[in-house]
Amino acid sequence: MIDRDTALALLYEHVQSDSLRKHCLTVEAVMRAYACAYGADEELWGAAGLLHDFDYEEYPSLEQHPFVGVGWLKELGYPAELTDAILAHADYSGVPRDRPIRVALYAADELAGFVMAVARVRPNRSLAEVDVRSVRKKLKDKAFAAAINRDDIERGAGELDVPLDEHIAFVIAALQGCAKELGLAGTS
Numbered sequence: 001m002i003d004r005d006t007a008l009a010l011l012y013e014h015v016q017s018d019s020l021r022k023h024c025l026t027v028e029a030v031m032r033a034y035a036c037a038y039g040a041d042e043e044l045w046g047a048a049g050l051l052h053d054f055d056y057e058e059y060p061s062l063e064q065h066p067f068v069g070v071g072w073l074k075e076l077g078y079p080a081e082l083t084d085a086i087l088a089h090a091d092y093s094g095v096p097r098d099r100p101i102r103v104a105l106y107a108a109d110e111l112a113g114f115v116m117a118v119a120r121v122r123p124n125r126s127l128a129e130v131d132v133r134s135v136r137k138k139l140k141d142k143a144f145a146a147a148i149n150r151d152d153i154e155r156g157a158g159e160l161d162v163p164l165d166e167h168i169a170f171v172i173a174a175l176q177g178c179a180k181e182l183g184l185a186g187t188s
Helices: 004-014 018-038 042-051 067-075 080-088 100-120 132-140 150-160 164-176
Strands: none
Touching: 004 018, 004 042, 018 042, 018 100, 018 164, 042 080, 042 100, 067 080, 080 100, 100 132, 100 150, 100 164, 132 164, 150 164
């Protein structure tokens, strides 16, 4: 059984960066929404989202991330379904994305961060102001959030077997549901 409070404490123990913490929280929100859509274990999927990058701040190299964190999670008794999903979100891990949780985590990762970036530049810094059109427009601007891999966003929707606009809309809706916790409920 996955305990969110324990997973959250683990995240906060290993991640000091507010932006990386928020990224993990955004991916958690999207993963919980996808778990509901798939009729899957919301706690398990949410924990995969919450912990997918928890070792990145300390071990950012391709040789170490996410392998170090997954090793810790295995030692703590986290299930293989969760640890394998975290491994599968990294193309270079060799773990195939052949299960819904693995595909959803990969698809959620880059797009959740991109939607958050779009919200931050809206006039009121609000997720309520973000829609598919505004995300699509920013995706075309290669200078905007340049570190986010657009190919991974497209590939994620393809692996989910949904049109990109549908995936974008789903992620926006999932994040709008927790906008206040993410600090993007607006400034007015």
